[in-house]
Amino acid sequence: MRTISIHGLRHTYASLSLMRGVPIEVVVSKQLGHASVAFTLSQYRWMYREERERWALGIDDLVQASG
Secondary structure, three states, X not given: OOOOOHHHHHHHHHHXXXXXXXXXHHHHHHHHOOOOHHHHHHHHOOOOHHHHHHXXXXXXXXXXHHO
């Protein structure tokens, strides 16, 4: 098992919570003790490959949405 620092654990918690859809303003930012949601997002938000793929729009999606 890999050793992880307390800061690394905090970062992992925040990133995984956000990835799973935990509401940032309700849970994550308050649990981390940040004064603003913007700070939390700027420090802890990671875009995971699976997440990008899930939200990526293809050209077909764009055409259907506009038509």
